[in-house]
Amino acid sequence: MIHKRKTYLIYTVISICVIFLAYTFLASSKPITTQDSNEVADDNSLASYKPTIENKNNKPANGPKGMVWIPGGEFSMGSKKESESLCSIKGVTQDATPIHQVYVDGFWMDETEVTNEQFQKFIDATAYVTVAEIQPTVEEFPNVPVESLVTGSAVFTPTAAKVDLGNYLQWWRFVKGADWRHPDGPNSSIKNKGNYPVVQIAYEDALAYAKWAGKRLPTEAEWEFAARGGKTGQIYTWGNTLTVDGKFQANIYQGDFPVEKGDTAEDGFAGIAPVAQYASNPYGLYDMAGNVWEWVNDYYSSDYYSQLSKEAKVAMNPKGPDAPYDSRGGNEMKRVHRGGSFLCTTEYCSRYMVGTRGNGEVRSATNHLGFRCVK
Numbered sequence: 001m002i003h004k005r006k007t008y009l010i011y012t013v014i015s016i017c018v019i020f021l022a023y024t025f026l027a028s029s030k031p032i033t034t035q036d037s038n039e040v041a042d043d044n045s046l047a048s049y050k051p052t053i054e055n056k057n058n059k060p061a062n063g064p065k066g067m068v069w070i071p072g073g074e075f076s077m078g079s080k081k082e083s084e085s086l087c088s089i090k091g092v093t094q095d096a097t098p099i100h101q102v103y104v105d106g107f108w109m110d111e112t113e114v115t116n117e118q119f120q121k122f123i124d125a126t127a128y129v130t131v132a133e134i135q136p137t138v139e140e141f142p143n144v145p146v147e148s149l150v151t152g153s154a155v156f157t158p159t160a161a162k163v164d165l166g167n168y169l170q171w172w173r174f175v176k177g178a179d180w181r182h183p184d185g186p187n188s189s190i191k192n193k194g195n196y197p198v199v200q201i202a203y204e205d206a207l208a209y210a211k212w213a214g215k216r217l218p219t220e221a222e223w224e225f226a227a228r229g230g231k232t233g234q235i236y237t238w239g240n241t242l243t244v245d246g247k248f249q250a251n252i253y254q255g256d257f258p259v260e261k262g263d264t265a266e267d268g269f270a271g272i273a274p275v276a277q278y279a280s281n282p283y284g285l286y287d288m289a290g291n292v293w294e295w296v297n298d299y300y301s302s303d304y305y306s307q308l309s310k311e312a313k314v315a316m317n318p319k320g321p322d323a324p325y326d327s328r329g330g331n332e333m334k335r336v337h338r339g340g341s342f343l344c345t346t347e348y349c350s351r352y353m354v355g356t357r358g359n360g361e362v363r364s365a366t367n368h369l370g371f372r373c374v375k
């Protein structure tokens, strides 16, 4: 049954699909093409980080509640190929090279990811219905059996034993009835979890919230400038070592992935955590690494950084490519995710590294994907 289901999901691009997970969690078994790899290697051998130059004295008075000022300025964006060695499975930095110069204007950014409590206020005010709660129709998906057209979303489901990490479908399931109020399925809830990041959010859900709040989603460049906190070329938002004095600085995953009870929670949490449980970065932003992935506004293109680096010495307020593109194939409408999640591990995805990228199909949500806004 599950196999049947997967087949439908894969071949119909059904909005409730989990297809994007392959791209999100990287460590994909499909490497970037040889041609791309060579191009990346050549570009990257010349690339290096230049000191971040922050704009000065541009902070407006009367900042919005719960937001911090990000001064903007010029910085080196992207990942060093050397960071490949920090994940057991290769490919983690390939779409994040070459390092290139970017300028962004100043902006306000939410201190934390949008919480369940904040999202509830939006729902109460608007009666908005998220993508995961809308039943797909026969008209939209004529090739899908009616019984498979159910509301729900993708949920991480640990495996009974260690598995080959090449196939993400072993630990992701489409779960009927999973949505932002029931992040892990119909038997889960967000009761007493008001200060947890909202998850099971599709791109258009994040956009709708942002519009209601008088905000918008960050561009990928704004997100990375903010995450770096004015520092230059650090591997993590907090420095260059995964732990500081033996302590983890973000909610990620320790232990055997993705095995049942494999998460040893050395960082204090097995699974999702409330927001702001770790120190902020120098700009006062919490959880720019780990806990949940965050939607940003840019379309995802695996060669966007190469393109930008060829176009101009400094890319000014880049807003992403005009259309999505993935050198590994597929034609899904994908946008960028940033920051990694509580499922990222040195074994597998390592995308809590500040310069790295994730992505997902715009109507796909999961229980480790949320967002934060800017204005």
Ligand SMILES: [Ca+2]
Binding pocket: 251, 252, 253, 254, 265, 266, 267, 268, 269, 270, 271, 342
């Ligand atoms: Ca953890």
